[in-house]
Amino acid sequence: MSGRAPARPARGEPTAADVRWMRRCLQLAARAEGRTAPNPVVGCVVVDGRGRKLAEGWHRRAGTAHAEIVALDALAAAGRRGDGATLYVNLEPCNHHGRTGPCAPAVAAAGIRRVVIGAMDPVAGHAGGARWLARHGVEVVTGVLGDASEALNRPFFTWARLRRPHVVLKAGVSLDGRVATRTGASRWITGEAARAEVHRLRDRLDAVLVGIGTVLADDPRLTVRGVAGGRDPVRVVVDSRLRTPVGAALLAGAGQGARVIIATTAAAPASRQRRLEAAGAEVWRLRDRGGRVDLRALVRRLGAAGVLSVLVEAAPRSTPAWWPPTWPTRSSCSWPR
Numbered sequence: 474m475s476g477r478a479p480a481r482p483a484r485g486e487p488t489a490a491d492v493r494w495m496r497r498c499l500q501l502a503a504r505a506e507g508r509t510a511p512n513p514v515v516g517c518v519v520v521d522g523r524g525r526k527l528a529e530g531w532h533r534r535a536g537t538a539h540a541e542i543v544a545l546d547a548l549a550a551a552g553r554r555g556d557g558a559t560l561y562v563n564l565e566p567c568n569h570h571g572r573t574g575p576c577a578p579a580v581a582a583a584g585i586r587r588v589v590i591g592a593m594d595p596v597a598g599h600a601g602g603a604r605w606l607a608r609h610g611v612e613v614v615t616g617v618l619g620d621a622s623e624a625l626n627r628p629f630f631t632w633a634r635l636r637r638p639h640v641v642l643k644a645g646v647s648l649d650g651r652v653a654t655r656t657g658a659s660r661w662i663t664g665e666a667a668r669a670e671v672h673r674l675r676d677r678l679d680a681v682l683v684g685i686g687t688v689l690a691d692d693p694r695l696t697v698r699g700v701a702g703g704r705d706p707v708r709v710v711v712d713s714r715l716r717t718p719v720g721a722a723l724l725a726g727a728g729q730g731a732r733v734i735i736a737t738t739a740a741a742p743a744s745r746q747r748r749l750e751a752a753g754a755e756v757w758r759l760r761d762r763g764g765r766v767d768l769r770a771l772v773r774r775l776g777a778a779g780v781l782s783v784l785v786e787a788a789p790r791s792t793p794a795w796w797p798p799t800w801p802t803r804s805s806c807s808w809p810r
């Protein structure tokens with residue numbers, strides 16, 4: 474042992490405290506999972522030179538203040554400034570005028586001395602905040618919990634890079650590899666814990682998608698139940714011939730707060746489209762592939778509509794269409810009771 478005190482990390486190097494505060498940013502950001510599309514989830518913490526938290530905040534919804542501004546506003550509301558403080562944020566501060574003003578100049582104006590960033594913003598027009606801050610005399614450290622920061626925002630990164638949603642394939646599978654009983658009932662082949670997990674997934678992902686076979690067999694609501702503060706995802710049905718009944722449970726509240734999209738093909742009768750639209754559904758006529766909805770065209774259209782993530786509740790006839798997983802970037806498998 475040298476007996477010397479540990480050297481202060483070089484400028485631009487993260488400390489153990491940086492990692493701890495970045496973890497807090499990720500916790501804050503995760504509170505808004507499934508609520509910010511087409512924006513990412515972002516958390517922010519401001520810490521003074523003695524390692525005390527001065528303020529924190531997170532981005533709640535597209536169109537509202539970014540996490541950095543929420544935290545800086547909390548700081549100002551407490552009658553303090555960020556002079557000499559470090560600001561932690563899991564995504565690079567923006568430097569563009571969108572629905573809200575640019576964050577990087579606001580961070581510098583608050584007197585922040587050092588900014589620690591998780592992942593860099595993948596959107597070309599939004600990035601550049603880190604460089605702007607460095608040019609204006611703020612010390613910038615990047616890539617702290619970078620992988621975890623990117624993983625938490627997987628839907629946003631997928632959408633930003635590929636212009637389509639992140640797809641999660643979910644299947645309740647029995648030990649003998651089935652997704653329903655011999656009579657076709659699937660509702661109860663999984664246990665409480667697996668069903669609760671499905672509701673948590675629906676709550677965090679922007680849309681839930683099923684095939685018309687499931688609508689006709691189970692009449693699911695596709696809502697979120699049993700999750701405190703839960704919100705319902707956009708509901709999507711792939712239905713090449715528009716067989717969805719106008720009385721289907723998933724159409725409850727459609728067009729009046731609930732968004733229901735029925736993806737179909739040119740072959741579907743116009744009269745059924747009119748009835749479903751009158752029931753509040755959006756009917757999307759898409760290119761077909763072998764007479765069925767072209768799923769690639771569907772995910773592209775969902776991406777263009779600002780849907781960052783889709784939970785595909787897979788069933789026997791439609792699962793192969795999503796497999797091999799060239800595009801699902803995560804799968805969720807529930808074990809039977």
Ligand SMILES: NC(=O)c1ccc[n+]([C@@H]2O[C@H](COP(=O)([O-])OP(=O)(O)OC[C@H]3O[C@@H](n4cnc5c(N)ncnc54)[C@H](OP(=O)(O)O)[C@@H]3O)[C@@H](O)[C@H]2O)c1
Binds near residue numbers: 659691
């Ligand atoms: N255990 C589980 O995790 C789970 C989850 C969901 C459902 N299920 C069970 O699965 C059963 C229903 O299964 P299902 O086989 O009828 O599957 P499904 O996925 O619910 O529906 C399949 C139908 O989707 C339509 N479709 C439209 N575009 C498609 C495309 N590109 N590729 C494939 N299909 C497309 C087709 O009908 P058109 O040609 O008329 O469009 C097809 O017959 C029910 O018993 C349900 O309870 C189990």
